[in-house]
Amino acid sequence: MKLRPGQEIAVDIERVAMEGRGVGRVDEMVVFVDKALPGERVRARVGRVKSSFALARTLEVLRPAPQRVAGRCAHLEVCGGCTWQELGYEAQLDAKTGLVQEALARLGGCRDLDVPRALPAPQPFFYRNKMEYSFFAGHDGEIVLGLHTPGTFDRVFDLEACWLMSEQSNRIVERVRQLAARSGKPAYHSRRHQGFWRYLVLREAKSTGQTMVNLVTHEGPIPNQHEIVAGLTAEFPAIASLLRSVNTRRATIAVGEREEVLAGGPEIEERLGDLRFRISANSFFQTNSAQAERLFGLVVEWADLQGGEEVLDLYAGTGAISLFLARRARRVTGIELVADSVAMAEKNAALNGIDNCRFLGGEVRDFFKKRAGEAATAQVVVVDPPRAGLHADVAHALRLLGPPRLVYVSCNPATLARDVQVLGAGGVYALRRVQPVDMFPHTCHIECVALLERTRAC
Numbered sequence: 001m002k003l004r005p006g007q008e009i010a011v012d013i014e015r016v017a018m019e020g021r022g023v024g025r026v027d028e029m030v031v032f033v034d035k036a037l038p039g040e041r042v043r044a045r046v047g048r049v050k051s052s053f054a055l056a057r058t059l060e061v062l063r064p065a066p067q068r069v070a071g072r073c074a075h076l077e078v079c080g081g082c083t084w085q086e087l088g089y090e091a092q093l094d095a096k097t098g099l100v101q102e103a104l105a106r107l108g109g110c111r112d113l114d115v116p117r118a119l120p121a122p123q124p125f126f127y128r129n130k131m132e133y134s135f136f137a138g139h140d141g142e143i144v145l146g147l148h149t150p151g152t153f154d155r156v157f158d159l160e161a162c163w164l165m166s167e168q169s170n171r172i173v174e175r176v177r178q179l180a181a182r183s184g185k186p187a188y189h190s191r192r193h194q195g196f197w198r199y200l201v202l203r204e205a206k207s208t209g210q211t212m213v214n215l216v217t218h219e220g221p222i223p224n225q226h227e228i229v230a231g232l233t234a235e236f237p238a239i240a241s242l243l244r245s246v247n248t249r250r251a252t253i254a255v256g257e258r259e260e261v262l263a264g265g266p267e268i269e270e271r272l273g274d275l276r277f278r279i280s281a282n283s284f285f286q287t288n289s290a291q292a293e294r295l296f297g298l299v300v301e302w303a304d305l306q307g308g309e310e311v312l313d314l315y316a317g318t319g320a321i322s323l324f325l326a327r328r329a330r331r332v333t334g335i336e337l338v339a340d341s342v343a344m345a346e347k348n349a350a351l352n353g354i355d356n357c358r359f360l361g362g363e364v365r366d367f368f369k370k371r372a373g374e375a376a377t378a379q380v381v382v383v384d385p386p387r388a389g390l391h392a393d394v395a396h397a398l399r400l401l402g403p404p405r406l407v408y409v410s411c412n413p414a415t416l417a418r419d420v421q422v423l424g425a426g427g428v429y430a431l432r433r434v435q436p437v438d439m440f441p442h443t444c445h446i447e448c449v450a451l452l453e454r455t456r457a458c
Contacts, residue, residue, distance in 0.1 A: 005048065011031055015038050020084060031044070037064075044059055045057055093117055096118045131202050136187050143180050183196075208270060214245055239263070428455065
């Protein structure tokens with residue numbers, strides 16, 4: 001039977017795919033089904049149809065999986081965030097471990113590697129330390145503030161409550177929505193590129209309780225700025241940084257061209273272990289503070305430093321991994337593209353009295369081209385690239401450099417597997433260990449730490 005868009009089908013779900021969709025078959029055609037769990041039989045409507053697969057969306061669960069649970073969130077039907085909230089947490093860990101195992105075997109050629117079960121998050125709800133919310137103009141021009149519906153950039157639903165960050169953050173969203181409505185300024189329209197209110201970005205330091213509220217707007221004064229400042233700081237004493245970021249660009253990103261401090265300071269402070277970290281509006285920091293500490297602990301353990309090594313930390317962000325490594329190394333050099341993150345990394349090193357770290361700004365691949373001699377002195381390299389993984393030039397440079405140990409922190413098992421295969425080509429590196437870490441409960445995303453050891457020169 002040839003599937004066609006709009007057709008309704010009944011399909012048995014065998015497993016989950018990397019994007020979190022359930023996977024089944026209809027007459028040998030692979031079908032990826034949204035909101036379907038392994039072991040279920042569902043009625044679904046077909047969307048796109050390609051030559052070798054089709055996409056579909058669940059209409060009805062005909063036979064629920066034993067591990068299906070009731071979701072807590074009122075927005076499950078319209079939000080694309082917690083796609084696995086109806087999958088029991090233990091089953092989530094098993095599914096994520098399976099995704100890593102499958103990617104490394106199928107894409108990385110590592111079929112005999114034992115992948116331990118993903119490390120569970122100590123707090124599966126209210127674990128995020130950062131959330132971005134979007135403003136939207138409703139049908140009658142009312143201010144809507146919430147999250148995007150899946151697959152759209154210009155449709156936002158009004159948030160009642162989200163279970164990912166904190167109860168306080170939900171109250172702040174509601175209060176900001178009210179205050180923005182009283183300003184008389186409209187929400188920004190992402191198609192017409194008109195309006196004022198664009199984003200609300202919240203950051204919470206889980207260890208200190210300090211909260212940052214960043215109002216991202218178009219240019220122009222805020223008519224009720226005094227009311228906003230007084231209202232938010234009085235109602236939420238945890239706010240240590242209240243900012244206004246001005247973004248006049250058409251790009252749909254919650255980053256401003258300039259910032260104004262409305263109350264408090266420009267940063268908040270988080271602690272991981274006994275290290276302190278200053279976090280600014282635009283600097284990168286791992287989204288799950290509790291699991292980040294476990295993740296960094298694995299990196300330090302697997303780096304196996306003896307005190308005399310030169311270490312490279314590529315894609316260093318605000319320097320968290322570098323600072324964890326610095327106490328056991330002779331020197332750590334962090335490379336990071338984002339200037340705000342470089343400045344924050346330097347500040348974090350000084351804050352912790354660590355003087356054997358240095359941070360260089362720029363593209364990682366340019367570092368190998370322009371400072372090859374310095375790169376060649378590293379005995380251990382740590383990489384924590386974005387979801388796209390290592391640039392081909394970086395992977396090639398690492399093979400030529402050939403440090404004895406390479407610790408790879410990944411947020412995408414597919415690109416980790418690809419890079420493991422590239423680094424291992426010709427037997428230069430071998431993947432020795434991998435450990436999934438569940439940084440993002442109720443989503444299909446999984447972080448991994450992998451250890452590669454050099455087996456011969458390139």
